[in-house]
Structure formats: C-alpha cells, structure tokens
Amino acid sequence: MKEAFRERYGPVALVTGASSGIGRAFAGELAERGFGLVLAARRTGRLEELAAKLKAAHGTTAQICESDLSQPDAPAALLAVTAGVDIGLVVSNAGFNIRGAFETTDAAEMARMLTVNCHAPMQLAHGFIPRLKARGANGLGGGLIFTGSVEGFIGCPYSTAYSATKALVIGLGEGLYGELAGSGVDVLALCPGATESEATARYAEKYAAVQNMQPAREVARLALDNIADGPVFVPNAHYKAQFEQLTAMPRARALSAMAAAIRATL
Numbered sequence: 066m067k068e069a070f071r072e073r074y075g076p077v078a079l080v081t082g083a084s085s086g087i088g089r090a091f092a093g094e095l096a097e098r099g100f101g102l103v104l105a106a107r108r109t110g111r112l113e114e115l116a117a118k119l120k121a122a123h124g125t126t127a128q129i130c131e132s133d134l135s136q137p138d139a140p141a142a143l144l145a146v147t148a149g150v151d152i153g154l155v156v157s158n159a160g161f162n163i164r165g166a167f168e169t170t171d172a173a174e175m176a177r178m179l180t181v182n183c184h185a186p187m188q189l190a191h192g193f194i195p196r197l198k199a200r201g202a203n204g205l206g207g208g209l210i211f212t213g214s215v216e217g218f219i220g221c222p223y224s225t226a227y228s229a230t231k232a233l234v235i236g237l238g239e240g241l242y243g244e245l246a247g248s249g250v251d252v253l254a255l256c257p258g259a260t261e262s263e264a265t266a267r268y269a270e271k272y273a274a275v276q277n278m279q280p281a282r283e284v285a286r287l288a289l290d291n292i293a294d295g296p297v298f299v300p301n302a303h304y305k306a307q308f309e310q311l312t313a314m315p316r317a318r319a320l321s322a323m324a325a326a327i328r329a330t331l
C-alpha cells in the first residue's frame with residue numbers, strides 16, 4: 066500500500082507550513098511512506114530540526130526552503146527553487162487565522178492572511194499543475210492537497226475573514242478537481258475541524274473548551290489515505306456532522322445561532 070502510494074505520488078512531496086502542526090505531521094507521514102521532501106516555512110530552524118529527525122528515523126532526504134508566503138512573489142520563488150525536482154505531491158497547507166469581531170481585526174494582518182491562505186495556494190497550484198499533469202501523461206500520478214477548514218463551509222461569525230479565505234480554498238479545490246479529472250492528478254480540499262497544533266494552542270485559555278480535538282498526525286494520515294476521494298474531505302467525524310447540520314439549516318437561522326453562541330464566550 067505504502068509502496069503503491071509512493072510510486073504514484075513520489076518520489077518527492079512539497080509541504081508548505083511544515084514547521085509545525087498539520088504540515089509537520091504531513092512531513093512525518095510522508096517520510097514514513099518513503100518520500101523525499103521539500104519543506105517550506107519561515108522558521109527554517111524548525112525545518113532543519115525536523116529534517117534531521119526524519120533522516121535519522123527514515124533516511125529521508127529533505128530540501129529546506131525559507132519562504133514567507135505573505136510575500137506575493139514567494140510561490141514563484143518556491144517554483145523556481147524546485148524546478149529540477151520531480152515533485153509528485155504538493156501539500157499547500159500553510160495558513161493562519163484571525164478571530165474576533167471583524168471590525169476590530171488589524172487590516173494589515175488581514176491582508177497578510179489573504180495572501181498566505183488564498184494567493185499562495187492559487188499560485189502554487191497554477192505553477193505546479195503543468196508539472197503534475199506531465200507526470201500523469203507519463204503514466205505516473207500527481208496530487209494536490211489544499212488545507213482548507215470546515216469553517217469554509219459557512220461564513221463563521223467572529224472568524225469571518227478566516228472562514229472566507231477557507232471558502233476560497235474549497236472552491237479552488239473543487240474547481241480543479243473537475244478540471245483535472247482524468248489527467249492523473251488527484252485534488253483534495255482537506256477540511257479539518259479542531260486539530261492539535263500551535264495555532265490551537267495559542268488559544269490556550271480556551272483550549273480546554275475546544276471539543277473533539279484531533280491529533281495532527283491523524284489528520285495528515287487520513288488525508289493521504291483519502292487523496293483520491295475528493296473533492297472535499299473532512300477527517301473529523303464530529304465536525305463533519307456538526308457542519309452538515311449547520312449548512313442544512315436555513316442560513317439566517319444558522320448564522321444567528323452561531324453568532325449568539327460565540328458571543329456568549331467572548
């Protein structure tokens with residue numbers, strides 16, 4: 066199974082946001098499946114430490130790329146430095162959230178979030194698709210995983226800008242799933258619910274209140290196991306059921322109920 070997976074999507078995978086949380090978990094899971102890695106993030110010290118750990122455990126070869134995806138040219142730079150590398154799987158995972166009342170959030174930070182969460186995956190997909198399709202044409206396969214969120218299924222009050230960025234990610238994945246069907250390139254919009262990560266831990270005071278937290282490694286493993294079952298995949302059964310229920314409600318009622326529930330915790 067692992068051999069067949071590596072044969073189809075290997076030999077090398079790119080993971081953005083590999084320095085912590087879900088991205089780091091993807092790197093670990095892919096190393097265990099025999100992949101070489103291109104690891105991208107701003108904190109290269111973290112990436113070096115991870116690369117050393119994966120080399121010791123699995124003999125993994127990893128290329129470290131310092132990349133600040135809030136810079137609009139960063140995706141092009143990643144494409145350029147990996148030009149000669151046979152990347153069969155792109156995990157566009159880097160992202161962050163801003164929570165709170167929309168009008169009180171910092172405008173510049175919101176612009177950075179838009180660039181990291183939306184511009185980067187779109188540009189990376191645009192640049193890598195010809196390379197992945199060429200593999201498909203040569204009898205190999207390719208894969209594109211976008212880390213979205215269940216928050217992309219409905220505009221989430223007090224997470225409004227973030228959930229809007231994740232709606233774009235889901236739309237990007239869905240459109241490409243349709244466009245690339247039959248090309249040998251699998252596309253998956255991964256929509257985690259609450260997952261153990263640094264982002265979650267930053268909300269330490271509310272950490273205990275977050276229910277049904279899933280380990281990042283489980284999210285990564287399930288995403289890879291379901292890469293061919295797109296376009297959208299929710300790895301957390303609790304959040305899958307919860308958001309199915311919310312999106313089946315009349316929208317106005319669902320949004321008012323969500324806003325009231327969150328306001329009560331502020």
Ligand SMILES: NC(=O)c1ccc[n+]([C@@H]2O[C@H](COP(=O)([O-])OP(=O)(O)OC[C@H]3O[C@@H](n4cnc5c(N)ncnc54)[C@H](OP(=O)(O)O)[C@@H]3O)[C@@H](O)[C@H]2O)c1
Pocket residue numbers: 081082083084085086087088105106107108109111132133134135158159160161162181212213214215256257258259260261262263264265
């Ligand atoms: N945790 C959850 O509950 C949850 C739920 C749904 C979706 N998600 C999504 O999962 C993805 C991973 O988040 P996480 O929960 O694993 O959080 P995390 O532990 O904070 O990891 C975020 C990763 O993104 C990278 N990143 C952030 N800003 C960046 C920038 N400007 N340039 C390049 N890389 C950047 C970080 O690397 P550096 O800081 O080193 O640059 C880090 O590796 C995100 O897209 C997030 O929206 C998370």
